[in-house]
Amino acid sequence: MTTIAPEETAREAVFDATVAADERIEPRDWMPDAYRSTLVRQIAQHAHSEIIGMQPEANWITRAPSLRRKAILMAKVQDEAGHGLYLYSAAETLGTSRDELLDKLHSGRQKYSSIFNYPTLTWADVGAIGWLVDGAAITNQVPLCRCSYGPYARAMVRVCKEESFHQRQGYELLLTLSRGTDAQHAMAQDAVNRWWWPSLMMFGPPDDESAHSAQSMAWKIKRHSNDELRQRFVDICVPQAEALGLTLPDPDLTWNDERGHWEFGAIDWAEFREVLKGNGPCNEQRISRRRQAHEEGAWVREAAAAHAAKHGKASR
Amino acid sequence: MNITATPALPLGDDALILSHRLGEWAGHAPVLEEEVALANIALDLLGQARILLSLAGDEDELAYLREERQFRNLQLVEQPNGDFAHTIARQLYFSTYQELLFNHLAATDSELAPLAGKAVKEVAYHRDHAHQWTLRLGDGTDESRTRMQRAVDALWRYTGELFEPVEGLETVPWAALHDSWAARITSTLEQATLTVPEGPRHGAWTAGAGRQGLHTEPFGRMLAEMQHLHRSHPGATW
Numbered sequence: 001m002t003t004i005a006p007e008e009t010a011r012e013a014v015f016d017a018t019v020a021a022d023e024r025i026e027p028r029d030w031m032p033d034a035y036r037s038t039l040v041r042q043i044a045q046h047a048h049s050e051i052i053g054m055q056p057e058a059n060w061i062t063r064a065p066s067l068r069r070k071a072i073l074m075a076k077v078q079d080e081a082g083h084g085l086y087l088y089s090a091a092e093t094l095g096t097s098r099d100e101l102l103d104k105l106h107s108g109r110q111k112y113s114s115i116f117n118y119p120t121l122t123w124a125d126v127g128a129i130g131w132l133v134d135g136a137a138i139t140n141q142v143p144l145c146r147c148s149y150g151p152y153a154r155a156m157v158r159v160c161k162e163e164s165f166h167q168r169q170g171y172e173l174l175l176t177l178s179r180g181t182d183a184q185h186a187m188a189q190d191a192v193n194r195w196w197w198p199s200l201m202m203f204g205p206p207d208d209e210s211a212h213s214a215q216s217m218a219w220k221i222k223r224h225s226n227d228e229l230r231q232r233f234v235d236i237c238v239p240q241a242e243a244l245g246l247t248l249p250d251p252d253l254t255w256n257d258e259r260g261h262w263e264f265g266a267i268d269w270a271e272f273r274e275v276l277k278g279n280g281p282c283n284e285q286r287i288s289r290r291r292q293a294h295e296e297g298a299w300v301r302e303a304a305a306a307h308a309a310k311h312g313k314a315s316r
Numbered sequence: 317m318n319i320t321a322t323p324a325l326p327l328g329d330d331a332l333i334l335s336h337r338l339g340e341w342a343g344h345a346p347v348l349e350e351e352v353a354l355a356n357i358a359l360d361l362l363g364q365a366r367i368l369l370s371l372a373g374d375e376d377e378l379a380y381l382r383e384e385r386q387f388r389n390l391q392l393v394e395q396p397n398g399d400f401a402h403t404i405a406r407q408l409y410f411s412t413y414q415e416l417l418f419n420h421l422a423a424t425d426s427e428l429a430p431l432a433g434k435a436v437k438e439v440a441y442h443r444d445h446a447h448q449w450t451l452r453l454g455d456g457t458d459e460s461r462t463r464m465q466r467a468v469d470a471l472w473r474y475t476g477e478l479f480e481p482v483e484g485l486e487t488v489p490w491a492a493l494h495d496s497w498a499a500r501i502t503s504t505l506e507q508a509t510l511t512v513p514e515g516p517r518h519g520a521w522t523a524g525a526g527r528q529g530l531h532t533e534p535f536g537r538m539l540a541e542m543q544h545l546h547r548s549h550p551g552a553t554w
Contacts, residue, residue: 054343071362078352098348289344300350306456
């Protein structure tokens, strides 16, 4: 028994040194239990966000107004399913199966990004999601490409490449609407009005209220604070909105020359907390739809398993 | 609307409409891998549709501004998704047909040869995907076997139309294509421990007239959803 403690200490020292040297922790390396569970929680939430996030956009696949836009949208929703797959695989490297994580999603024990609890009411929402929601996601995720956990960092490299493609497509969709007929321009402005504030909430609560931030920063899972990333996003969006010919729904937006940043108005954190608690416009709909797809697919998954059990080894 | 008389139109409509139906699965698939696979097939078909429809006119005018009676697709492809077994049966019947037809067209000097030559590689994957799932479902559990049998039976009546001659494709050996199709389908269904359906495939006027612009009830609703936004903003650019 007396030899265990020094070994633990030695392993922990190796872990700390690896993180300090900005090198990657790999699946077979020793890691503290809390590091593992923090990563599982974060990666799972990210994977769940990808698959729940398919719903608001898939809502418009069958109504896309041109074949080109339909192809772009279908490809985008397919990419999200693909991101879900890489991320569940990254979580599996930490010893947690996809089934276990899906159970936690379906039973409400794990969350997904609250942004997807808002509805896509018009075609322009597809553009606003691309520009603002994917834009915010990229701002959050680019630093994760340097996350201390190797499989997550590598998954994020690929995810970010595809996300930036989606972001440009969303921007271009909105630009076309903004320069189109009066009705199209109004549709674009309305979508931006509805998606702007929820997008700012995607960076999470202000730094002084963020529950997980400090430890995650120390472990180099997280590299920048919520407020830093939010400011970076606002600074990127203001000139882009101007180029789009659209306005952002914040009368307090002003350039602060001294700080070199755009100042923005107060975020309605009461709304954020309500949506997080389950009282957003689509929380119930999104999770019911997900559970329904899973339950209705059960017989298919059982059939595949039964067939593999009968033939799997023989056919390979 | 200018529509060029070309067999690209009926074949383009097949691809367009089946792609749309597959797109309805997004977010509903039984397992994440199938979200990717079904979207992939839908995207391949949409790509084919865009090339084919462009040979007949403006792709968006053709897709969004024609009335139901002007569409020339097979009734098979417009059938609702049903459960996963129905979607797989529809795909097995259609992709087997499309692979045989495109293989033939690729070797001709038809204007469709380049598209057919390229698309046949995609279609071979679609057929294999449907074939593999037919085996899993047919020879999986009792429930999946019942569902798969019900699906191949229900869609059987729409398969006679696949081998009706198409205007502009007079050189296609339809009878030989049919025999190859029947042999492949029989082989897949038998391997899947399913019974090859024996019901009628011709005769009833409601089955087998899609190429003449006669469709089934669900098709009008599908078009209403597909065309609504485009038609609500006449002349707009998207």
